[in-house]
Each structure stands twice: as C-alpha cells, then as structure tokens.
Amino acid sequence: GAVVSQHPSRVICKSGTSVKIECRSLDFQATTMFWYRQFPKQSLMLMATSNEGSKATYEQGVEKDKFLINHASLTLSTLTVTSAHPEDSSFYICSARDNHSPLHFGNGTRLTVT
Amino acid sequence: AQSVTQLGSHVSVSEGALVLLRCNYSSSVPPYLFWYVQYPNQGLQLLLKYTSAATLVKGINGFEAEFKKSETSFHLTKPSAHMSDAAEYFCAVTNNNAGNMLTFGGGTRLMVKP
Numbered sequence: 001g002a003v004v005s006q007h008p009s010r011v012i013c014k015s016g017t018s019v020k021i022e023c024r025s026l027d028f029q030a031t032t033m034f035w036y037r038q039f040p041k042q043s044l045m046l047m048a049t050s051n052e053g054s055k056a057t058y059e060q061g062v063e064k065d066k067f068l069i070n071h072a073s074l075t076l077s078t079l080t081v082t083s084a085h086p087e088d089s090s091f092y093i094c095s096a097r098d099n100h101s102p103l104h105f106g107n108g109t110r111l112t113v114t
Numbered sequence: 115a116q117s118v119t120q121l122g123s124h125v126s127v128s129e130g131a132l133v134l135l136r137c138n139y140s141s142s143v144p145p146y147l148f149w150y151v152q153y154p155n156q157g158l159q160l161l162l163k164y165t166s167a168a169t170l171v172k173g174i175n176g177f178e179a180e181f182k183k184s185e186t187s188f189h190l191t192k193p194s195a196h197m198s199d200a201a202e203y204f205c206a207v208t209n210n211n212a213g214n215m216l217t218f219g220g221g222t223r224l225m226v227k228p
Contacts, residue, residue: 006157032214043204043218044158093157103214105150105157 003027004096006106013084013113021079021109023094029074030096034103035067038091050077084113116141116207118219126225133192135222137179137205140186147188148206148216149179158204164188165211175199200226 005024013019023033032051036044048064050056050071058064066088068080077096081088093108121136139145146165150158162173169181179190188205202223206216 004157034214034216043220045218046215049215095158097214102160103216105159107157 004030004094004104004106006094006109008109009107010110011112013111015085015113016083018080018082019084019111021081021092021094021111023077023079023096023106025075025096025098025104028096028098030077031074031098033071033077033094033096035069035077035079036093036095038093038108040090044093047079081111084111086113089113116145116209116217118205118207118217120203120205120219120222122222123220124223124225126227127195128227129197130194133177133190133195133199133224135190135203135205135224137188137190137219138186139188139205139207141207141209143209145207146209146211147179147181148208149173149177149188149190150204150206151175152202152204152221154201161190161203195224195226197226197228200224 003026007022035047037047038044046059047062048056048058050069052071052074056069071077089112091110095103095105097103117140119138148163149161152158161177162171164171164181172178177192202221204221205219208216
C-alpha cells in the first residue's frame with residue numbers, strides 16, 4: 001500500500017488565493033521530505049528539501065516566500081502556494097524517507113489556478 | 115554537478131516487442147542511478163536502482179538496466195512489452211545511495227501498440 005499520502009490529488013483555485021498541499025508518511029517517520037514540480041510534458045524539478053523541525057532548503061530559482069514549506073512533524077510536510085497565479089498551475093509531487101527507508105513518492109497534486 | 119539526458123521523449127513499440135529507453139548521465143562523482151515510472155496523474159514508482167554493486171540491475175515488472183561507466187549510460191530494457199507498460203519513465207541521478215536530491219531526465223513516454 002501507499003506509504004506516502006498526498007492531499008488533495010486535484011485542486012482548482014482562483015488567482016490570488018493560497019493553496020495548501022499536504023504530504024504525510026503513513027508508516028514511517030519522515031526525517032526528510034522533498035517537493036518537486038512538474039510542468040506539462042516536462043520532467044520533475046526539485047523545489048525544496050525539508051527536514052523535520054528546521055527550515056526548508058530551496059533550490060535556486062524557487063521563491064521561498066511564494067512556496068511555503070512546513071515540516072512540523074515527522075509525518076507531515078505541507079507546501080503552501082501563496083497568492084497563486086495561473087503560471088503556478090502544475091503537478092506537485094512530494095517524496096519522503098527516513099534514515100533507513102528508500103524514497104517514497106506521493107501520488108501528486110494537480111493544481112489549476114484560474 | 116549532475117545531469118541526465120533521456121534520448122527520445124516518445125518511444126512506441128508493439129506489444130511483445132523489446133523495450134529500450136535510453137539514459138545518459140553526467141556526474142563528477144560516482145553516480146547512483148534510478149529509473150522511475152509515472153502513470154497518469156500519479157506519483158513516481160521506483161523501478162530499479164544502481165548503487166555501485168552489480169552493473170546489471172533487475173527491477174520490478176520485468177525491467178532491467180545496465181550501468182556502463184565507459185558510455186555513461188544506464189539504459190532501461192524489457193524483453194517483451196505489455197500494454198500495461200505504457201507510462202512515462204524517468205531516469206535520475208544522485209550522489210547518494212538513499213536517492214536524495216535526485217536530478218531527473220526529461221522523461222520518455224512509452225506507448226505500446228496492440
């Protein structure tokens with residue numbers, strides 16, 4: 001069964017609003033979580049790495065004030081897209097691992113900003 | 115710095131035919147290489163990984179890949195394609211066994227004709 005749960009799977013929001021995406025590890029403690037973004041017909045791009053209890057490390061070119069990542073517990077990380085715009089429409093995927101397990105990916109969230 | 119190139123964004127094969135998806139990498143350190151499969155609107159599923167043990171790696175669903183250092187390649191193969199293999203495949207490289215901080219190739223969409 002799925003070991004990483006990502007919610008919601010799809011979300012449509014209006015421009016200017018904020019959207020929160022949750023990533024939960026179901027049967028292990030995720031010391032590290034990763035957030036990826038996939039543009040249509042393109043590959044996944046790592047956005048940020050988050051470690052439980054500390055600030056996320058963002059990849060170059062990713063606006064940390066726009067994409068807020070919170071990894072407050074060992075089983076939950078959230079990505080909040082603030083003041084969303086149509087160009088933020090994309091497929092967002094999280095992945096998680098602990099110190100022993102392989103990397104597990106969530107099923108992704110398709111965000112559409114109208 | 116690391117990079118991955120997947121030759122052919124689309125590959126079409128007939129059911130029962132050989133599947134060959136190409137992946138070439140660039141890495142300044144010994145690489146760890148991964149192949150992932152992505153079904154529509156889903157996250158990534160690990161097919162197999164190379165972690166400096168055997169150069170021929172067998173994965174799930176009958177897939178395998180061979181690490182060739184001299185060619186900096188890690189091509190994915192399957193002797194006989196099934197309709198259910200139709201999906202997008204991503205090759206990825208990193209510098210750690212755990213699969214953190216993956217750099218993905220552009221992806222190859224595999225289509226299987228009946």
